[in-house]
Amino acid sequence: MLSKLLSDTVVPVLFRIGPLKVYSYGLMVGIGFLTANYVAIKEFTRKGLGADFANEVTILAVIFGLAGSRILSLIENWGDFIKDPIGMAFASGGLTWYGGFFLAAVMITWVAKRKGFKFFRVADALAPALMLGYGVARLACHFSGDGDYGMPTNLPWGVDYAKGVVPPSVAFSIFPKIEAKYPGGIVPNNTLLHPTPIYEFLACLLLFYVLWRIRKNAMPEGELFMIYLILAGTERLLVEFIRLNPRLLFGLSEAQLVSIPLIIIGIVGFVYFSRKGRDDKAGSNSAEVV
Numbered sequence: 001m002l003s004k005l006l007s008d009t010v011v012p013v014l015f016r017i018g019p020l021k022v023y024s025y026g027l028m029v030g031i032g033f034l035t036a037n038y039v040a041i042k043e044f045t046r047k048g049l050g051a052d053f054a055n056e057v058t059i060l061a062v063i064f065g066l067a068g069s070r071i072l073s074l075i076e077n078w079g080d081f082i083k084d085p086i087g088m089a090f091a092s093g094g095l096t097w098y099g100g101f102f103l104a105a106v107m108i109t110w111v112a113k114r115k116g117f118k119f120f121r122v123a124d125a126l127a128p129a130l131m132l133g134y135g136v137a138r139l140a141c142h143f144s145g146d147g148d149y150g151m152p153t154n155l156p157w158g159v160d161y162a163k164g165v166v167p168p169s170v171a172f173s174i175f176p177k178i179e180a181k182y183p184g185g186i187v188p189n190n191t192l193l194h195p196t197p198i199y200e201f202l203a204c205l206l207l208f209y210v211l212w213r214i215r216k217n218a219m220p221e222g223e224l225f226m227i228y229l230i231l232a233g234t235e236r237l238l239v240e241f242i243r244l245n246p247r248l249l250f251g252l253s254e255a256q257l258v259s260i261p262l263i264i265i266g267i268v269g270f271v272y273f274s275r276k277g278r279d280d281k282a283g284s285n286s287a288e289v290v
Contacts, residue, residue, distance in 0.1 A: 001150060002034045002156050002157045002219025003157055003158050003159065003160070003192060005248060006157060006159045006195055006198070007160040007161075009142070009143060009145050009164050009280070010142065010143060010144075010145045010159065010160070010161055010162070010164050011024055012024060012025070012144045012145060012163070012164060012165045013045060013262065023144065023146050024140065024143035025141075025143065025144035025165075026134065026138040026140075026234070027140075027148065028041050028137060028139045028140035029066075029137050029140045030193075031137075032133045032134065032135075032136040032137025032138075032139075032140070033058060033062055033133060033137070034059065034179075035129075035132055035133050035136045036129040036130065036133025036134075036136075037054065037055065037058040037129070037133075039128055039129040039132055039133070039187075040054040040057060040058060040125065040126060040129040041054040041055070043055075043125040043126070043128060043129065043215070046125075047121060047125045048253075049117060049121070049122065049125055053115065053117070053255070056087065056126075057108055057111075057122075057126070058088055058109065058114045060104060060107050060108050060111060061100075061104045061108070062090075064100070064103045064104040065091055065100035065101070065104040066098040066100060066102070066108045067098035067103060068100040068102060069099045070099075071103075073203045073284050075112070075208070079145055079194070083252070094167060108122065108126075109230065114167065117283040118221065120221040120222035120225060121221050123225035124221060124222065124223075124224040124225050126210050126213060127211055127215075127224050127225050127228035128208055128211040128227075128228075130216075130232070131204050131207050131208040131211055131228060131229065131231070131232060132186050132204060132205070132208040133231070134200075134204055135202075135203070135204025135205055135207075135208065136201065136204075137199050137203045138197045138204070139197055139198070139262050140197075140199040141157075141197040142197035142198055142201075143164060144164060144165050145161040145164015145166065145167070146164060146165050146166050147164070147165075147166030147170070147171040147244060148196065148197060148243065148244070148245075149161050149171070149193045149194065149195060149196055149197065149243070149244055150194025150195065150196040150242045150243050150244060151170060151178070151193065151194055151198075151230060151242050151244065152178070152187075152192065152194075153192055153193060153194045153241075154192070154195055155192075155194070157194030157195065158193060158194065158195075159193055159194075160189075160190035160191075160192060160193075160196040161188050161189075161190065161193055162190045168189050168191050168193065169186050169188065169189050170189055172187040172243055172244070174244075174246045175244070192231075193244075194229055194242050194243075195241050196242060196243045196244075199239055200235065200239055203235045204235065204237070207232070207235060210231070211224065211227065211228060214227070216235065219273075219274075220273045220274070220276055221273070222269060222273045223269075223273040223274060224267075224268075224272060226269035226273060227266070228265075228266070228271040229262050229263065229265055229266030229269070230263055230266035230267060230270065231267060232262070232263035233259040233260070233263035234259070234263055235258040236255055236256070236259045237255075237256050237260065238254045240252075240253045240255050240259075267280060
């Protein structure tokens, strides 16, 4: 029952208005950005950064986030891009999140510096919004069935992605060992698979709740963002073990190879800011005694 219900939500094209098609992928990505903007406005206002700057950051994230995601995706699929550059460049799907994350981060850092805002003050304010926005946008991959799903499963919530834009018979071509287990060496399109986009959505909801609850705790600037890096990196690292992505090195996917440094940076940064906060507090107390 649950499997059928989830499978029925794989609808790449929601509806048509004449020649115009409304894609579920684009709609959910847009909702993800709007959700992140709503949360960012609240945090930016609370931290004295202003709602206008939150809106500006969202616009930068939309422009450079989508551009970076598309560019990295085209690099990853260079062979297909050379064969059909126009089709690949303007496809409804095909975004690699880390590419957008890094390019948007560079632009937001540059603009924040020009406005005289400290980077980690802005980063802390963005942390909850990034987590929730990413989780919501991940549903775009589920509804469109763009190949970012998981391995075959017998669990009661396994999803049939046959109606997706990238059906399993095509997506699993990068996993010959799995294809070999099926007749004719082709994974049937109706094979039930782990709905990894839904897993990420649920995980990000939980992690957003954690960040939202602790954001007002007394902590030095930068610490909340480091916690975000640890949580976001760990979430992506784990889900990739059952997600359909090619393995590049040591049996790890590209996303995992990026996630590991982010987790390390987060841990090192968390320790650094925690110690700095304690040292600053100790120095302040010593000054009061004197």
